[in-house]
Amino acid sequence: MGHSLQAVTDIRPDTTEDMRLVAEVLRKDRKATAEFVSRYSDCVYSYVRRRMIPRTEVAEDLIQEVFVAAWQSLKNYRGDASLRHWLLGIARHKVDDHYRKRLRTFDWQDSEDESIAEPSVTPTYEEQIDRALLQKKTRRVLATLPEAYCLVLLWRYQEDRSAREMAQLTGKTEKAIERLLARAREHFKRRWNHAGT
Amino acid sequence: MPGHERDDQLFRMLCEFDEAAFEERAPSRVKARLYSAIIRDQQETGPLQSLSETHAAGHGLCIFESLVQIAPVGEKAKSPFFCWTCHARLLAENVENAPIFWAHCPYVSFQNR
Numbered sequence: 100m101g102h103s104l105q106a107v108t109d110i111r112p113d114t115t116e117d118m119r120l121v122a123e124v125l126r127k128d129r130k131a132t133a134e135f136v137s138r139y140s141d142c143v144y145s146y147v148r149r150r151m152i153p154r155t156e157v158a159e160d161l162i163q164e165v166f167v168a169a170w171q172s173l174k175n176y177r178g179d180a181s182l183r184h185w186l187l188g189i190a191r192h193k194v195d196d197h198y199r200k201r202l203r204t205f206d207w208q209d210s211e212d213e214s215i216a217e218p219s220v221t222p223t224y225e226e227q228i229d230r231a232l233l234q235k236k237t238r239r240v241l242a243t244l245p246e247a248y249c250l251v252l253l254w255r256y257q258e259d260r261s262a263r264e265m266a267q268l269t270g271k272t273e274k275a276i277e278r279l280l281a282r283a284r285e286h287f288k289r290r291w292n293h294a295g296t
Numbered sequence: 297m298p299g300h301e302r303d304d305q306l307f308r309m310l311c312e313f314d315e316a317a318f319e320e321r322a323p324s325r326v327k328a329r330l331y332s333a334i335i336r337d338q339q340e341t342g343p344l345q346s347l348s349e350t351h352a353a354g355h356g357l358c359i360f361e362s363l364v365q366i367a368p369v370g371e372k373a374k375s376p377f378f379c380w381t382c383h384a385r386l387l388a389e390n391v392e393n394a395p396i397f398w399a400h401c402p403y404v405s406f407q408n409r
Contacts, residue, residue, distance in 0.1 A: 127344045130355035133402035136331045144322035170334045237310045256311035
């Protein structure tokens with residue numbers, strides 16, 4: 100243990116403390132486990148909550164899934180990245196899982212409509228210069244969308260997943276994802292234009 | 297610029313929420329539940345490290361854990377998660393910043409004060 104720890108710290112000295120904590124948690128030291136939760140729950144919570152907009156209440160369940168999964172695979176942590184970074188990687192997978200599961204429950208027949216005429220959307224001058232205002236309105240509009248539309252927009256544009264990746268993860272065709280995205284954009288724009296500032 | 301690219305650009309901008317706006321501490325009751333859930337999972341694959349070993353590793357014990365740790369019993373008897381029977385856990389899991397104050401209680405360390 101000491102030898103391998105030395106090898107790791109030679110490359111990335113900042114993970115020494117992480118490796119110590121991991122070793123203690125793996126020994127099922129309850130106090131080290133409490134330290135693990137105290138030290139990393141805030142950053143994981145913020146990360147997950149931001150990605151669950153506007154349904155942020157889901158974050159509380161997801162963060163628990165992240166930490167239990169982290170504990171179960173903690174023996175695989177090698178200190179190549181910081182523990183924080185490693186945990187956020189698990190969080191990202193859990194967020195993807197959430198999007199995937201929720202989208203699978205969506206009635207895809209509804210999105211089979213043919214041509215979709217998307218209205219245009221142009222943020223007002225005030226919204227363009229006031230980023231907080233723009234984000235507030237975006238969150239408000241997202242909150243009014245059906246869940247599938249909201250999720251598909253966030254997955255595509257916040258998580259930067261391509262339609263192909265989303266198709267692979269949901270077991271749908273790329274075309275179906277693109278149609279769903281087009282419909283989601285259309286709904287978003289219509290609601291945006293009626294939402295005021 | 298083609299329409300779909302313009303759309304992509306617009307939606308990327310709209311969905312780019314500031315990290316700072318979401319930087320907040322996890323509620324203390326969420327941390328308490330997290331901790332209990334991990335401990336529960338740890339116990340499914342065998343006993344926790346005994347309180348004597350935890351103490352020897354330099355960690356502080358709460359008053360109740362200290363009583364168990366000095367008791368003339370075997371190490372196995374010092375491994376269970378005694379917090380299951382403690383009202384501090386119940387309070388911490390259900391009340392935000394619950395009024396629990398004694399030293400070295402893990403549930404106190406989760407409070408956002």
